[in-house]
Amino acid sequence: MADIQTKVVQSPPRRSHKIFVTAQISLRILAIAATLVATWVMVTSKQSMEVFGIKIDAKYSYSSAFKFFAGANATACAFSLLSLVAVSVLSRKGSDPGHYFFLFLHDMIIMSLLMAACAAATAIGYVGRYGNTHTGWMAICDPFGKFCNRVSISVLFSYLSFVAFLILTVISANKSRQIQV
Incomplete structure (x- = not known):
């Protein structure tokens, strides 16, 4: 009778760990795909x-904010691939909460990097789309609509990866604080 109760008690933590690992892997794959798309669309956007x-060009490389945005997304993509490997290794070793603290730190750093990149690109994108009448900056999205639309798509995908890392940060923090009995 005690063996049956032990199995019932041990079953929920294993199921919980399986759900945790599945969520980690799924969100990391989503983040990898979103950052890869954001980087690719931004780097290839030009008109x-x-x-x-007189030939006038619009390229992402003309803006330091867009270059930072592309670099941050590429960095987040690369480190997401590494963290996917780390999650795979940690899921095999067991669920020691101490190991998940490093995932929490990783996710928080990448989330912060993406937040900064998204904010910079959004600010410059807003000025590009609407201009600034107080400073005399003209909107460029009327003549360069294709470029602006591609930048908007790139920023949208980056925000998607930011949200994925926000969720990863929360679930990694929750997992790292659990005390195993």
Whole structure:
């Protein structure tokens, strides 16, 4: 009778650990895909037009905020791949909460990096789309609509990866604080 009760008591933590690992892997794959798409779309976004015989280009590399954004997303993608490997290794070793603290730190750092990159790109994108009448900056999205739409798509995917890392941070923090009995 005691053996049956022990099995019933041990079953929920194993199921909980399986759900945790599945969520970790799924969210990391989502984050990898989103950051990869955000990087690729931003790096390949460019548009040219000719005004009075002068060729004018719009490229992500003309803005330091967009270069930072692309670099941050590429970095987040690479470190997400490494963390996916780490989660796979940790899931085989067991669920020692001490190991998950490092995942929490990783997720928090990458989430903060993505938050900064998204904020920078959003600010510059807003000025590009709407201009700033107080400073005399003109909106460029009317003549460079294709470029602006691609930048918007890239920023949207990056926000998706930010949300994935926010969720990963919360569940990693929760897992790392659990005390095993």
